[in-house]
């Protein structure tokens with residue numbers, strides 16, 4: 280079939296080509312017709328009506344009218360940079376992935392983001408940060424789509440629309456723009472206590488990073504690595520910043536939101552421009568791939584749980600350096616499309632039910648956001664590996680495919696691409712046995728919502744605890760509904776009595792007893 284999906288970018292790190300744009304010395308229309316004037320509409324006399332026949336006016340305004348694409352449904356605000364990942368080779372005993380082999384150098388593109396705010400929101404709000412890395416490996420694109428917090432609000436992806444509906448601005452007033460200080464957020468997390476651990480990280484200093492350059496990144500889920508012999512290992516991915524982990528104080532974060540809402544993206548771009556290239560070490564926590572998929576009593580498929588580094592140290596496997604700013608925000612930062620299903624040989628998924636929904640969601644949302652199914656052809660998304668697919672046509676098809684037989688088997692275009700030996704180096708799923716009753720229920724191990732939150736709280740220093748108390752008090756103080764504040768205090772009582780008491784005092788509310796059961800949600804009023 281010999282498809283030609285367009286030449287690779289030609290540049291080593293995924294920078295878009297100058298395709299079509301700005302190739303001539305004169306201003307032209309989109310059709311290449313040289314223009315004499317782009318400042319005045321064609322009119323019947325200098326003070327006369329504008330003429331409909333003005334094709335330049337029509338084209339210019341038409342194109343402007345369609346310049347915006349939908350922002351991401353989450354993680355809308357972000358900043359990105361190009362760089363390189365250099366592998367130490369220390370992971371090659373557990374994975375056959377070529378980019379993790381010794382000495383491999385792989386171009387990367389990394390996008391950092393907030394979760395809840397819209398594209399124009401401020402950088403230093405209290406929120407989780409996205410940390411998404413696209414590796415342009417010789418075996419195809421691998422995306423590690425992580426966050427700066429190692430756990431998540433929910434254990435099952437079917438709840439994602441719920442947590443995001445609760446976290447986004449109220450549907451009536453469209454406030455607040457970018458943070459969790461509101462009734463719907465606290466309503467949800469106080470009723471849905473599996474969110475307790477993630478929420479506590481948000482209320483800690485981790486919720487207000489000093490800089491993207493000073494954030495950790497986490498793959499959150501447990502992944503399955505496969506080595507050259509086919510042996511499997513379970514791992515969690517960690518990015519550790521060479522500059523260390525640093526946060527703002529809440530006062531600084533609030534002030535900067537006003538003084539420089541672009542603080543984080545400016546900091547990243549300025550640092551790279553000045554040659555102070557930020558670096559992160561990629562590391563893995565390694566666990567045996569047992570049938571239970573548990574480690575020291577911790578369910579590795581539960582994304583609300585960490586495995587403490589004391590139990591499984593993070594082992595460094597490579598170093599990433601970001602060394603080049605995007606040259607066009609829209610072409611690169613806005614149009615990049617990450618997906619947890621962009622996997623390469625040697626890396627497979629696990630049955631974490633949060634990951635399952637993500638494997639569907641990213642491609643699905645990008646069909647809308649990037650208008651059709653051909654977004655892998657956008658320069659920033661193109662693999663740096665040869666492509667030979669049988670995908671055809673569709674909106675924004677840029678490739679001019681050769682041949683007449685994009686199907687298999689065929690006898691017309693020189694057979695099919697699956698000739699003998701072609702499967703060497705191919706992606707092969709781990710052939711795990713799958714069985715079970717079809718049910719909608721969580722395993723018993725998912726029922727513990729508080730012990731790791733308590734562990735986190737107890738690991739904090741005195742000033743860090745003060746910051747957490749202040750954060751809960753400030754954020755809950757913005758709620759209008761008294762019942763929601765009281766319910767959240769009962770959640771805090773289940774983490775730690777001091778935390779609960781201090782926040783209750785700050786809110787001017789009585790301290791609930793820890794044994795007080797968490798209230799069930801009141802039945803929703805019937806809609807008339």
Ligand code: HEM
Pocket residue numbers: 350351352353354357390391392408409410411424425426431435436437439440498499500582615616617633636637640641644645648
């Ligand atoms: C976007 C991380 C859970 C749906 C993102 C981005 C990151 C991220 C970093 C921004 C990517 C970029 O910069 O372009 C995570 C993490 C999760 C998680 C670490 C949990 C461990 C989920 C779940 C769903 C989901 C459960 C859906 C069921 C989306 C969607 C986008 C997104 C729709 C927008 C993608 C786009 O428009 O290109 N996520 N996410 N995420 N996430 Fe997640």
